[in-house]
Amino acid sequence: MEAALGTVRKQPASEAVGRDASLSEGKVSTSQHDFTSSCSPSFSSSLGSVSSLLSRCRTFKVLVIGDSGVGKTCLTHRLCAGEFPRRTEATIGVDFRERALDIDKEKIKVRVGPFLFAHHLYGKHPCDGLRSLPLWRFTYAALFLIGNKSDLRDASRADSQVSQELAMDFAKAHGMVFFETSAKNPPRKRVHGRRGDVEPLQQSKVEDIVTAVGTTLKRHKSPLTAYSPTYSGRTQQPRNKNNVLKTCWCV
Numbered sequence: 001m002e003a004a005l006g007t008v009r010k011q012p013a014s015e016a017v018g019r020d021a022s023l024s025e026g027k028v029s030t031s032q033h034d035f036t037s038s039c040s041p042s043f044s045s046s047l048g049s050v051s052s053l054l055s056r057c058r059t060f061k062v063l064v065i066g067d068s069g070v071g072k073t074c075l076t077h078r079l080c081a082g083e084f085p086r087r088t089e090a091t092i093g094v095d096f097r098e099r100a101l102d103i104d105k106e107k108i109k110v111r112v113g114p115f116l117f118a119h120h121l122y123g124k125h126p127c128d129g130l131r132s133l134p135l136w137r138f139t140y141a142a143l144f145l146i147g148n149k150s151d152l153r154d155a156s157r158a159d160s161q162v163s164q165e166l167a168m169d170f171a172k173a174h175g176m177v178f179f180e181t182s183a184k185n186p187p188r189k190r191v192h193g194r195r196g197d198v199e200p201l202q203q204s205k206v207e208d209i210v211t212a213v214g215t216t217l218k219r220h221k222s223p224l225t226a227y228s229p230t231y232s233g234r235t236q237q238p239r240n241k242n243n244v245l246k247t248c249w250c251v
């Protein structure tokens with residue numbers, strides 16, 4: 001279920017494709033009420049409140065930040081529900097989804113939402129999207145850089161794409177953990193480039209990203225906010241009729 005926090009929600013996708021077989025419905029919490037009630041045993045009221053304190057799940061907010069069209073909403077769907085939405089609409093405000101995780105025997109909840117960069121931050125070159133990301137790092141504690149749309153990677157268009165090398169350097173410089181994946185067609189297992197490739201192509205399963213985010217968050221004693229910025233390797237090109245970006249690779 002989506003929880004909109006004082007914002008206009010996107011219309012939920014009517015259909016979804018490519019659902020992760022590994023993600024059971026039960027892993028996605030349907031609402032805070034459902035989730036906490038399943039955690040709290042029914043003791044007497046005083047014992048019950050102590051018990052519910054002990055068993056209360058910590059909830060962490062994860063903001064997925066990036067330029068318009070980089071795939072924040074699709075990535076959020078994929079991370080939380082294991083599916084790629086067939087139809088999305090432009091993000092207005094923040095549209096949260098929840099997912100329950102079991103990390104080293106502790107249950108935590110991550111509340112993930114796409115968040116749009118302000119338009120005036122956009123530039124014309126794909127790398128401009130990267131330049132605006134550091135503005136956010138002062139507000140949040142755990143940082144992940146996710147290169148999305150790896151399925152559109154095209155060696156013949158290298159000049160309009162953000163190279164993995166650049167992305168990794170950027171992530172390192174700003175203390176971020178870097179992943180590359182595709183919300184639409186994520187690799188089933190971690191993919192390594194062949195020896196002799198121009199760049200060391202590596203793609204991660206979405207579940208690896210979820211686990212890494214959950215593990216990082218769990219280490220923190222008190223809830224904090226993490227964000228997973230996406231960055232755009234696309235040029236300012238119009239979408240085609242099917243609302244799919246034609247030529248760009250977006251990471």
Ligand SMILES: Nc1nc2c(ncn2[C@@H]2O[C@H](COP(=O)(O)OP(=O)(O)OP(=O)(O)O)[C@@H](O)[C@H]2O)c(=O)[nH]1
Nearest residue numbers: 068069070071072073074090091149182183184243
């Ligand atoms: N090929 C491919 N297309 C993708 C992928 N992720 C998203 N898309 C497409 O990219 C377009 C934009 O996706 P959204 O998730 O709506 O992007 P957004 O960043 O939320 O966009 P705004 O709401 O405008 O901020 C849609 O047409 C998606 O189908 C991906 O991994 N691969």
